Amino acid sequence: MIIAIDGPAASGKGTLARRLAEHFKLRHLDTGLTYRAVAAALLAKGLPLGDEQIAIEMARHLDLAKMDKSLLSSHEVGEAASRVAVLGGLRGELVRLQKEFAATPPGAVLDGRDIGTVVCPDATVKLFVTASPEARAKRRTDEILSKGQEAEYASVLSDLKRRDERDSQRTVAPMKQAADAHLLDTTEMDIETAFQAAVDIVEKARAA
Numbered sequence: 001m002i003i004a005i006d007g008p009a010a011s012g013k014g015t016l017a018r019r020l021a022e023h024f025k026l027r028h029l030d031t032g033l034t035y036r037a038v039a040a041a042l043l044a045k046g047l048p049l050g051d052e053q054i055a056i057e058m059a060r061h062l063d064l065a066k067m068d069k070s071l072l073s074s075h076e077v078g079e080a081a082s083r084v085a086v087l088g089g090l091r092g093e094l095v096r097l098q099k100e101f102a103a104t105p106p107g108a109v110l111d112g113r114d115i116g117t118v119v120c121p122d123a124t125v126k127l128f129v130t131a132s133p134e135a136r137a138k139r140r141t142d143e144i145l146s147k148g149q150e151a152e153y154a155s156v157l158s159d160l161k162r163r164d165e166r167d168s169q170r171t172v173a174p175m176k177q178a179a180d181a182h183l184l185d186t187t188e189m190d191i192e193t194a195f196q197a198a199v200d201i202v203e204k205a206r207a208a
């Protein structure tokens, strides 16, 4: 079974993907981390974010098992990841790794922006998880504040909107709901309600 989950930043897709993987005993890949790992390596070496050949070279040295979410979760790395994600050749390299991960038994949950459309077009079930920009900005602000860091709602909101715009307007594999994806709008849901709704959708798809 392959569960494909797409959606914008701070929609809750990552938490849902992790919990669905636990629930259905599947492996999980947060594909955003692959773009973040390449971006972080470029930033650490002071290399340009727009050079496709260098970015591809970084991707060739990427080990999915060694990606450390805690080291890649910063706002700066997220922004840089969204920038390198426009490079078609880099995407080709990362998509190859992601497809390999998905094809390994017993199956997997992958979350990202182009899983249902490009990485796993034949997934057993596809979810497009979204929420209003305001709800996502509130969640992201609360999350940062809860870690004892500073965050200002208005700037978090404008950053999210800018990232949505870049991720959905790029020419190669833009963020898009696949025609056969189930839309899950979590604006008015807490995580438990969203999880139950997602489990129901997966169970129904599996039964069908």
Ligand code: DC
Pocket: 009, 031, 032, 033, 035, 036, 078, 081, 082, 085, 111, 112, 113, 114, 115, 163, 167
């Ligand atoms: O989900 P995230 O915030 O960790 O993703 C960081 C960036 O990586 C996101 O802004 C766009 C890019 N990305 C992508 O283009 N395709 C994916 N499947 C996952 C992430």
